[in-house]
Amino acid sequence: xxxxxxxxxxxxxxxxxxxxVMGGEIQKVTYELLGAARSLAEARKSEVWCVVLGHGVTxxxxxxxxxxxxxxxVVDDEDFAEFVDEDQADVLTRLIREHKPEIVLCGATTRGxxxxxxxxxxxxxxxxxxxxxxxxxxxxGDLLQTRPAFGGNIMATIRSADHRPQLATVRPRVxxxxxxxxxxxxxxxxESVRPGERNGLKKILxxxxxxxxxxxxxxxxxxIAGGRGLRGPEGFRMLKDLAERVHGAVGASRAAVDSGWVPxxxxxxxxxQTVQATxxxxxxxSGQIQHLVGMQSCDFIIAIDKNPDTPxxxxxxxxxxxxxxxxxxxxxKELPKT
Amino acid sequence: xRIVVCVKQVPGTHDAKIDPExxxxxxxxxxxxxxxxxxxxxxxxxxxxxxxxxxxxxxTMGPPRAVTVLREGITVGADRGVLxxxxxxxxxxxxxxxxxxxxxxxxxxxxxxxxCGKQAxxxxxxxxxxxxxxxxxxxxATYVMDVADITKQEIRAKRMHEDGWDLCSIxxxxxxxxxxxxxxxRVPTLKGRLAAEEKEIPTWSAxxxxxxxxLIGLNGSPTRVVETNPPAGRDKKSVVLNxxxxxxxxxxxxxxxxxxxx
Ligand SMILES: Cc1cc2nc3c(=O)[nH]c(=O)nc-3n(C[C@H](O)[C@H](O)[C@H](O)COP(=O)(O)OP(=O)(O)OC[C@H]3O[C@@H](n4cnc5c(N)ncnc54)[C@H](O)[C@@H]3O)c2cc1C
Ligand SMILES: Nc1ncnc2c1ncn2[C@@H]1O[C@H](COP(=O)(O)O)[C@@H](O)[C@H]1O
Numbered sequence: 001x002x003x004x005x006x007x008x009x010x011x012x013x014x015x016x017x018x019x020x021v022m023g024g025e026i027q028k029v030t031y032e033l034l035g036a037a038r039s040l041a042e043a044r045k046s047e048v049w050c051v052v053l054g055h056g057v058t059x060x061x062x063x064x065x066x067x068x069x070x071x072x073x074v075v076d077d078e079d080f081a082e083f084v085d086e087d088q089a090d091v092l093t094r095l096i097r098e099h100k101p102e103i104v105l106c107g108a109t110t111r112g113x114x115x116x117x118x119x120x121x122x123x124x125x126x127x128x129x130x131x132x133x134x135x136x137x138x139x140x141g142d143l144l145q146t147r148p149a150f151g152g153n154i155m156a157t158i159r160s161a162d163h164r165p166q167l168a169t170v171r172p173r174v175x176x177x178x179x180x181x182x183x184x185x186x187x188x189x190x191e192s193v194r195p196g197e198r199n200g201l202k203k204i205l206x207x208x209x210x211x212x213x214x215x216x217x218x219x220x221x222x223x224i225a226g227g228r229g230l231r232g233p234e235g236f237r238m239l240k241d242l243a244e245r246v247h248g249a250v251g252a253s254r255a256a257v258d259s260g261w262v263p264x265x266x267x268x269x270x271x272x273q274t275v276q277a278t279x280x281x282x283x284x285x286s287g288q289i290q291h292l293v294g295m296q297s298c299d300f301i302i303a304i305d306k307n308p309d310t311p312x313x314x315x316x317x318x319x320x321x322x323x324x325x326x327x328x329x330x331x332x333k334e335l336p337k338t
Numbered sequence: 339x340r341i342v343v344c345v346k347q348v349p350g351t352h353d354a355k356i357d358p359e360x361x362x363x364x365x366x367x368x369x370x371x372x373x374x375x376x377x378x379x380x381x382x383x384x385x386x387x388x389x390x391x392x393x394x395x396x397x398t399m400g401p402p403r404a405v406t407v408l409r410e411g412i413t414v415g416a417d418r419g420v421l422x423x424x425x426x427x428x429x430x431x432x433x434x435x436x437x438x439x440x441x442x443x444x445x446x447x448x449x450x451x452x453x454c455g456k457q458a459x460x461x462x463x464x465x466x467x468x469x470x471x472x473x474x475x476x477x478x479a480t481y482v483m484d485v486a487d488i489t490k491q492e493i494r495a496k497r498m499h500e501d502g503w504d505l506c507s508i509x510x511x512x513x514x515x516x517x518x519x520x521x522x523x524r525v526p527t528l529k530g531r532l533a534a535e536e537k538e539i540p541t542w543s544a545x546x547x548x549x550x551x552x553l554i555g556l557n558g559s560p561t562r563v564v565e566t567n568p569p570a571g572r573d574k575k576s577v578v579l580n581x582x583x584x585x586x587x588x589x590x591x592x593x594x595x596x597x598x599x600x
Pocket of ligand 1 (some may be wrong): 139163227230252253254255269270273283284286287288290291307310323
């Protein structure tokens with residue numbers, strides 16, 4: 001899909017958002033992307049389309065319009081109840097060929113990051129992963145995609161000048177959703193999947209949704225993270241109590257994960273998750289570079305450590321010097337359970 | 339069972355420091371290492387081989403010195419290595435990288451499974467694994483935390499998601515990318531080290547793998563980095579709370595409440 005003459009480029013129009021669907025529900029990141037897509041579409045004088053592949057999702061189109069979509073392009077199909085990336089990629093590629101969007105945005109989630117690279121290869125277009133900033137070049141209308149590289153130590157701006165559409169995955173909790181406007185209306189286009197487009201190479205046998213531990217660190221506003229200073233799993237129970245009181249999620253350093261005090265999916269850092277919370281509250285974490293790269297772009301950083309000279313204490317907006325086993329219980333006492 | 343493991347050489351960050359002025363990683367004097375996620379890919383492949391027989395081939399696309407990561411792969415149980423190295427590969431983005439690796443997999447031939455790491459720590463894109471699968475037209479499973487079972491026809495893999503996991507059965511040949519939970523990589527043995535030193539590792543050029551010159555390197559890369567900058571610095575006045583526990587808690591709550599954070 002190389003479009004390097006201006007005539008072919010002009011055929012590609014509108015900004016698409018690929019909805020993130022989990023358990024039949026359109027996720028928050030979709031609305032964040034709609035917010036970002038609105039400003040891009042305004043700069044390009046085009047429309048925002050939201051593409052939804054899922055089951056039982058058509059009724060949710062209204063809320064997409066309220067969130068900024070002009071068009072909802074919905075493929076509502078039983079087979080999309082679960083995430084079969086090959087099939088979704090096939091269908092998405094076909095929709096792209098048919099409707100020719102100029103820009104396609106998708107959440108940089110485990111699902112989005114599995115799906116979109118396949119589409120990029122088959123549609124032969126450029127893909128920038130994990131963008132944190134998007135803009136339009138005023139000179140030529142290209143999408144300027146900015147992303148952290150090397151764990152956040154460098155911001156790279158990337159362009160895909162000769163290929164359309166321009167694809168990007170965008171980190172959750174980076175873009176702002178619009179205030180829902182319940183008077184906004186949109187167009188619903190329902191597409192069905194024609195037989196023969198499925199290859200049936202993958203079957204989902206079992207799905208486990210972790211509601212108890214359902215932590216989506218990437219989505220959390222408040223993260224209470226613990227490290228070796230917590231000394232054991234009991235320390236993490238204390239953090240969990242604190243996290244519940246501030247409606248936050250529990251994060252961890254690798255030292256804590258490797259000691260078996262918390263499961264891996266709590267790990268923040270180079271070999272864990274990259275987070276972008278409003279508050280990152282680190283308890284007994286020294287802040288080695290591999291940890292910092294995963295959390296340094298959080299808005300407000302608090303650290304508690306006995307040692308005031310650790311890298312994390314230097315980085316923190318509020319550095320609390322002291323014994324966390326005194327400070328956290330005292331803090332818990334002050335914060336009611338809500 | 340023939341398994342190809344794709345590994346990447348990345349700058350090590352074990353003792354990396356951030357330059358306080360430029361906010362960039364100081365790369366001078368940092369030695370290149372195997373991408374940490376790829377050690378889990380290697381271990382997964384070797385475990386499958388040990389259980390079901392077959393062969394593990396480790397491959398990388400990179401400069402000639404990247405051969406060291408292939409030797410590292412052999413020390414922990416890979417049978418042989420293939421280095422993809424050619425000036426024409428220079429400047430490849432993930433599209434072109436996954437194309438070249440897919441062509442290498444085709445040339446190796448009769449491959450049942452390709453295993454990649456979840457992502458490389460320098461680019462952090464996680465695109466190359468699914469890219470290889472798409473170029474080959476094979477199914478995939480990303481963020482695999484457990485291989486429940488594998489036969490000549492299919493693999494059962496547990497994929498990690500933000501909200502839990504799913505177990506899927508995928509027809510082989512296929513591509514999987516693995517996360518850290520999947521295993522505990524073994525430590526190399528002396529025997530492994532000796533085997534690795536002696537091993538002849540062939541270098542394949544773009545022509546050797548039959549790559550279309552238009553699709554590799556800069557030519558084959560739809561994306562271009564137009565600019566790099568240090569991240570926006572934190573404009574902050576940090577507060578150090580150095581009093582008694584009670585005082586510290588009170589001040590901390592003040593800081594949080596001022597910002598309506600609690
Ligand atoms: C390739 C590679 C990848 C890595 N990836 C990651 C990653 O993704 N994430 C990650 O976190 N790490 C990662 N690491 C590990 C990293 O280098 C550090 O080893 C790790 O982050 C240290 O964890 P920590 O801060 O909890 O432990 P420590 O460095 O031991 O820090 C513990 C801190 O707790 C303080 N403390 C102790 N007791 C108390 C108390 N009672 N009250 C208050 N403070 C107390 C201590 O003063 C100290 O500062 C990686 C390493 C490598 C080589
Ligand atoms: N140049 C390369 N050579 C071999 N394998 C690679 C290369 N680049 C990426 N990979 C593989 O693809 C995975 C994901 O890399 P990335 O998409 O760059 O984050 C890595 O963990 C490797 O398994």
